[in-house]
Amino acid sequence: MSTYTTIKRLLPKGRCLILSGPFLWLLVFFLMPFIFVAKISVAEAELSIPPYTAMFDWIDGVLGIRVSINNFLWVLDDPLYVQAYLNSIKMAFFSTLFCLLLGYPMAYAIAKAPKEQQTVWLLLVLLPSWTSFLIRVYAWVGLLKNNGLINGLLMWLGIIDDPIQMINTNFAVYVGIVYSYLPFMVLPLYANLVKHDNALLEAAADLGAGHFTRLFRITLPLSINGIVAGSMLVFIPVVGEYVIPELLGGTETIMIGKVLWQEFFNNRDWPVASALALIMVFILIIPITLFHRFQNKEANL
């Protein structure tokens, strides 16, 4: 009782101070930028610095407001952009699935390992993700190239005569994505699986349930939060991935992150790049809310 009143009496001043720091930071540097993305997405490209038209102009006492939806019409009308969105979603979906198929058994193995070994095993999975992401993608360039290690090995063994084209294909992009994002799948799955009560499985076994029954009716349903968290942690960033399709992909790999990059850096068309980003945010808003809800649920347990 007294604790409560003490806290209540003493907190307000410090409370506001603590609140304002991160709140203002995120408001200014995370939320506000999106207002500018929206603003510039309705501007038009122009040869100037910065390279877009102003929204307001004041000429002879007349306030002019320029809002152009041409960028959106242009993007939605061009099959290249639409294709890029669809292709990104497709590739993100399948890479998430591959990550889940490989990551789930891995997380399960860690969660079922002896308690004192678990952190070591987990560290083993997470360690690569702390080294440079860029360098991990680069490692695959050397492996998958036509004169790279895998082709060299296969030819030396006499399995193939000519190198198989692996680099600059969708296959290489999938390998790169699964390789880079696997730890992000394993971590939330492990955090969930380790909390399961073994007694449930034992009870089910006593009642005559086989492996698959136990897996599909107990373990999987109980780990749904971990599955959603891990999948979103892979799916959402992969939709906008740039580095992996740039280094490992080829002309067939059109992903929206790469298209946005090219519009911005190569064509210097900031308004179209902004429109592309805004549409991407709209596509991702449902998965992001989903992730946020599960993240909160886990935190409040």
Added chain:
Amino acid sequence: MIGSKLSFSKFMFWFGIAFLYLPMAVLIFYSFNASRLVTVWAGFSGKWYVELFQDQQIMSAVGRSLQIAFYSASSAVVLAVMASIIMVRFKKFTGRTLFSGMVTAPLVMPDVIIGLSMLLLFVAMGQHLGWPENRGMLTVWIAHTTFCLAYSTVVITSRLTEMDKSLEEAALDLGASPFKAFMQITLPIISPAIISAWLLSFTLSLDDVVIASFVTGPGATTLPIEVFSSVRLGVTPKINALATLIIGVVSLVAIGSWFFTRKMNERISAQLNVD
């Protein structure tokens, strides 16, 4: 009975580990190759390391990136401790949904979007406020602090949630000010999480290429941007040498900090049990 299922998941675990580590092992192996070609082993050589250290452009980028990573991690952790207190201790306040949304969204938001949106903000601010005058290390620091803040908050929040709240309440009951209670009770207990959050932020900042490419300016090329531009042109053993050094340092620090935080946790729990 359970044994057979375990062996499948164990097999997958070791398969996954092999998948994660083999490419890096190959990378390290070929950094000592005298030949430029990946398929040809031309004998052991350390010449790529010598070439790496003689590359002025890369070396100055290393210094710059380390500096940015240090400042970003430090500022992100300070903000993240505050954000975690808000998330865990302040259950109700106006804008809580907005706040928790802003904390988690950078975790998953694609880099290209964060990079583009921050650049547009900096350009608009520069135009209307005159600050930042031009883009460079300062703007990269701001951008990195923002996304490191999100990661750090996740790490620190989970520790703060697990923490026994009664310890803090006891200190307050005994007449400590909330600030003192925080400094003497809460901070030492969550310190292992703060260290992990700092290290995580440091590596994240050191690794970012996309966001930095958007928000940086002339003369502030970071290491990943440097590496990316040379990797785009193909495989160069010099980058293998750099990769080997990065992998080595990260492994040492990761294993070291793991031992350290474990010791610290043991000490904290021992102290709590004795007192």
